Amino acid sequence: MPTITFTSSTGEKQEIVATVGESVMQTAVRNGVREIVGDCGGVLSCATCHVFVDSADADRLPEVSDMEDAMLDGTAVDRTEDSRLACQIVVSEELGGLHVTTPECQE
Template sequence: MVKVTYVAHDGARVTVEAEPGESVMQAALSNDVEGIIGECGGAMMCATCHCYVDEAWEVGAGARAEGEEDMLEGAASEVTGRSRLSCQIKLAPELDGLVVHLPEEQL
């Protein structure tokens, strides 16, 4: 299992355990983590799964997927250099302990 911590905009932290291969978005939805909507189911068509990768995990989480940048332009909250679509971050054992921060709003 891979542990992922979601830090809400107000600072509240929730840590869940997910299966390797699941996305950060799927892990949030299956554990009822508030703040990730994932409207398109991971098809990179909505940007309601926007998150900010914690500074410590910026390299480990990998680069944005092709097309991710364009979709992020539609995100409801500010987009920064650490913005990712959480449906495009696939969990793997080396991401155990990953921390992502959630934006103020997704819609």
């Protein structure tokens, strides 16, 4: 099973075993990652699952869609080049070891 490491804005790390086919947002919410809200349930309409993907992992992710790009402009904490919405990252075996950092707030 692949693992995802979530690092909070204060540096606290949680390594979570993820389920293939779930989104990174679903994995976070199911496992109580406090800094991931996921208000819309993963339908790309709220941007409350904003994460910063470790630059070493960025090439393993699919390209940002136009809709995700637009939603990233509305995040509570300014986006960076490493910003993604966790609801748009689907867990696969190839993504095992993914590292993301959560912003200090989502709303």
